[in-house]
Amino acid sequence: xxxxxxxxxxxxxxxxxxxxxxxxxxxxxxxxxxxxxxxxxxxxxxxxxxxxxxxxxxxxxxxxxxxxxxxxxxxxxxxxxxxxxxxxxxxxxxxxxxxxxxxxxxxxxxxxxxxxxxxxxxxxxxxxxxxxxxxxxxxxxxxxxxxxxxxxxxxxxxxxxxxxxxxxxxxxxxx
Amino acid sequence: xxxxxxxxxxxxxxxxxxxxxxxxxxxxxxxxxxxxxxxxxxxxxxxxxxxxxxxxxxxxxxxxxxxxxxxxxxxxxxxxxxxxxxxxxxxxxxxxxxxxxxxxxxxxxxxxxxxxxxxxxxxxxxxxxxxxxxxxxxxxxxxxxxxxxxxxxxxxxxxxxxxxxxxxxxxxxxxxxxxxxxxxxxx
Numbered sequence: 001x002x003x004x005x006x007x008x009x010x011x012x013x014x015x016x017x018x019x020x021x022x023x024x025x026x027x028x029x030x031x032x033x034x035x036x037x038x039x040x041x042x043x044x045x046x047x048x049x050x051x052x053x054x055x056x057x058x059x060x061x062x063x064x065x066x067x068x069x070x071x072x073x074x075x076x077x078x079x080x081x082x083x084x085x086x087x088x089x090x091x092x093x094x095x096x097x098x099x100x101x102x103x104x105x106x107x108x109x110x111x112x113x114x115x116x117x118x119x120x121x122x123x124x125x126x127x128x129x130x131x132x133x134x135x136x137x138x139x140x141x142x143x144x145x146x147x148x149x150x151x152x153x154x155x156x157x158x159x160x161x162x163x164x165x166x167x168x169x170x171x172x173x174x175x
Numbered sequence: 176x177x178x179x180x181x182x183x184x185x186x187x188x189x190x191x192x193x194x195x196x197x198x199x200x201x202x203x204x205x206x207x208x209x210x211x212x213x214x215x216x217x218x219x220x221x222x223x224x225x226x227x228x229x230x231x232x233x234x235x236x237x238x239x240x241x242x243x244x245x246x247x248x249x250x251x252x253x254x255x256x257x258x259x260x261x262x263x264x265x266x267x268x269x270x271x272x273x274x275x276x277x278x279x280x281x282x283x284x285x286x287x288x289x290x291x292x293x294x295x296x297x298x299x300x301x302x303x304x305x306x307x308x309x310x311x312x313x314x315x316x317x318x319x320x321x322x323x324x325x326x327x328x329x330x331x332x333x334x335x336x337x338x339x340x341x342x343x344x345x346x347x348x349x350x351x352x353x354x355x356x357x358x359x360x361x362x
Binding site: 026050052053054055056058059060061062063064065066067068069070071072074088089091092093096097 | 196215217218219220222223224225226227228229230231232233234235252254255257258261262347352355356359
């Protein structure tokens with residue numbers, strides 16, 4: 001008799017711990033249903049993180065840029081639609097100016113069994129190719145084991161003044 | 176209406192260790208008025224000057240941050256007023272040069288020249304918002320704009336200027352950005 005393997009999961013609490021361990025002071029966010037319960041709601045209650053809610057996603061790039069000049073770390077928490085909306089700000093801040101823009105992008109609607117590049121949703125499907133075109137490195141965060149990638153990548157982004165993206169492929173759960 | 180160059184010339188003698196974030200035509204006029212390391216020029220993604228400034232104001236609550244914005248620029252990121260109104264940084268002064276045009280983009284009119292930006296700011300949560308239409312009025316307001324608790328907002332009614340020579344490449348050069356970073360670290 002074999003035990004079934006435990007279903008993959010992504011715990012929001014682990015992501016939040018990783019963000020904190022990376023020295024992030026500010027979370028800059030437009031809400032995303034994909035990360036709402038597992039990340040944004042607990043972040044809003046977390047006394048160690050300062051949450052700035054913005055009206056549109058390009059604002060987050062400007063605020064993060066200003067913070068970075070004074071050595072304050074920020075994480076931009078948005079949905080893939082917001083990533084696409086903010087493309088010109090990302091081009092300016094992350095690419096032209098090579099500022100350490102750290103973006104956590106919720107892939108709302110991505111099918112769990114498919115790579116995002118094979119999603120039936122056009123918008124989800126083009127996120128990775130867009131990042132490739134921009135020359136922005138990214139990590140796929142699909143289950144708890146992937147969370148270990150987050151803190152070192154943020155540290156490297158600030159050390160090298162380069163952008164980084166984390167693609168939240170599975171809806172994070174909140175205990 | 177006010178000549179923007181004269182307005183910035185009136186402001187410059189009052190500036191000591193403040194961070195000045197300027198964009199497009201407001202920036203070119205400011206740079207021609209005073210070139211200093213704590214000038215921060217926001218280009219490339221139009222409309223975000225006040226967002227850059229908000230980040231700086233949060234990171235450095237010990238320093239006054241002054242935004243020299245334009246009406247066309249602000250309209251591209253009008254939600255910023257709601258964000259600033261909510262965050263309410265005490266060290267934040269937002270001056271919008273309102274000439275009713277996208278001056279840097281060929282002088283075309285903004286969609287509604289009569290927009291009451293001070294009214295929009297107030298209804299966005301920035302209580303200390305005012306409209307100033309004369310140079311004398313602006314000169315009189317400058318001391319309080321630099322020391323009163325923010326956020327402060329000014330809808331500054333200016334004449335449309337000429338599209339003068341400008342080098343965005345210089346204003347956003349790596350050298351300038353590094354000088355800004357070092358000046359910020361120094362104090």
